[in-house]
Amino acid sequence: MSPPDAARLFDQHHLAVFRFLRRMTGSLSLAEDLTQEVFLRVVRSIDSYEERSRETSWIFRIARNVLADRLRSQARTPVDAPVHDAVALARPAVQPLATALDQALSRLPDEEREAFLMREVGGLGYREIAEACGATADAARMRIYRARLALREALGPSRSVAVMTPREVSK
Amino acid sequence: MSQDPLVVLSAFMDGEPVAPDALAAALLAPGAREALLDFAALRAGLAGDDSRPSPALHRAMDKVLSRRRGHGWPVWRLLQSAAAVVVLALAVLGAMSLRTHFYGRGPEEPPQATRIIQFTPGVDWHEGGPQ
Numbered sequence: 636m637s638p639p640d641a642a643r644l645f646d647q648h649h650l651a652v653f654r655f656l657r658r659m660t661g662s663l664s665l666a667e668d669l670t671q672e673v674f675l676r677v678v679r680s681i682d683s684y685e686e687r688s689r690e691t692s693w694i695f696r697i698a699r700n701v702l703a704d705r706l707r708s709q710a711r712t713p714v715d716a717p718v719h720d721a722v723a724l725a726r727p728a729v730q731p732l733a734t735a736l737d738q739a740l741s742r743l744p745d746e747e748r749e750a751f752l753m754r755e756v757g758g759l760g761y762r763e764i765a766e767a768c769g770a771t772a773d774a775a776r777m778r779i780y781r782a783r784l785a786l787r788e789a790l791g792p793s794r795s796v797a798v799m800t801p802r803e804v805s806k
Numbered sequence: 807m808s809q810d811p812l813v814v815l816s817a818f819m820d821g822e823p824v825a826p827d828a829l830a831a832a833l834l835a836p837g838a839r840e841a842l843l844d845f846a847a848l849r850a851g852l853a854g855d856d857s858r859p860s861p862a863l864h865r866a867m868d869k870v871l872s873r874r875r876g877h878g879w880p881v882w883r884l885l886q887s888a889a890a891v892v893v894l895a896l897a898v899l900g901a902m903s904l905r906t907h908f909y910g911r912g913p914e915e916p917p918q919a920t921r922i923i924q925f926t927p928g929v930d931w932h933e934g935g936p937q
Contacts, residue, residue, distance in 0.1 A: 642871045649867075653859045658852075667859045671866055678870055736851045754820055755852045761822055780816040787844045 639690060641678045648694050649674065651757045655695070658740060658752050659702055669705060673698045691759055692766035699749060699767060739789035743782055750775050751782035811835035819845045 652673055657666035676697050684693060740748055746768070753759045753767060754775075764775040811832035818824050818832075819842070832838055925931060 645867055645871065649863075650858065653863075654855055654857060657857055658855075663857065667863050670859055671863055674867055675870060733851060733854065736848070752852075755849060756855070761817075761820065776813070776817055776822070779820065780813050783816055783845055783848060784812065786848055787841070790844075790848075 639681065639684060641674075641681050644677055644681075644690065644694065645674050648691065652694060652698050655752050655756045656698060656702060658737075658756055659749065661737065661741060665705075669698070669701050672701045672705075676701065688766060689763050691757070692763040695753055695757055695759060695763070695767040696769075735790050736786070739786050742789065743785055747778045747782040747785070750778035751786075754779050811838055812841050815842055816845065819849070 649670060653666055653670045656669045656673075657663055660666055660669065673694070677694060680697075740752075743751070750764050750768060750770075753764045754761075759767065761772040761775045761779075764770075764779075765772045768775065770778075809828055809831070812835075814824050814828045814832035815838060818829055824832075927933075
């Protein structure tokens with residue numbers, strides 16, 4: 636079986652990886668830098684890609700490793716910068732939620748935040764998240780659940796629902 | 807799987823398999839409706855992110871990806887072509903041998919005459935063989 640095509644992998648996954656890394660780091664420029672590093676690693680290691688691992692899990696595992704390497708080599712980015720990034724990008728109607736959401740996300744434990752963002756931003760299933768994080772599917776389920784509870788707690792039930800229109804709720 | 811109603815609802819939100827009984831029980835639990843709405847609001851909040859990397863990332867990656875394609879393509883393409891030629895040759899040989907097997911070699915006709923030689927009995931040959 637031939638390895639997957641690197642160009643196709645980039646086209647298909649770079650946005651999800653970029654947005655995942657942006658949420659994880661809170662910085663657009665750092666996320667872009669890390670996304671490039673992720674796909675350089677993908678290109679370098681594509682011949683050793685194993686078929687039994689799902690493409691998405693494999694790429695997000697690389698993203699996770701790239702991020703961990705970067706965090707090890709530098710002090711963690713303060714919370715202020717990410718919040719400003721997020722506010723600048725959010726649609727006006729959801730700006731208050733975007734700000735609060737980014738702040739709440741930044742306070743989550745890393746394991747819960749990455750599992751939650753892989754699910755919500757990357758669209759990965761529990762098995763894929765488990766493969767990417769080296770955990771079990773049950774652990775992924777519980778991390779996502781705990782992240783949701785913590786975010787809900789931080790945002791407050793009335794606040795998170797208040798910013799949604801009836802159409803958004805029914806979607 | 808845990809039967810905690812909010813764990814069930816969280817998994818249901820994610821499109822993961824949940825037992826219908828567990829889901830029914832979870833939906834009846836106090837606060838289930840509010841929890842589902844809050845989970846949906848979180849999703850909507852994150853879905854509003856339409857950030858994109860700058861064109862610089864695309865330019866950098868295009869360079870890397872086209873270099874890789876240029877480097878790896880000829881060998882791979884050469885092997886593919888060689889394999890295709892071998893398969894085609896084997897198919898033609900196979901078809902020919904099957905045809906011979908089932909239909910024989912076909913009618914064998916004598917060659918066309920190029921000149922006519924006439925022999926006169928008693929002059930050019932004699933009955934009873936050579937004497």
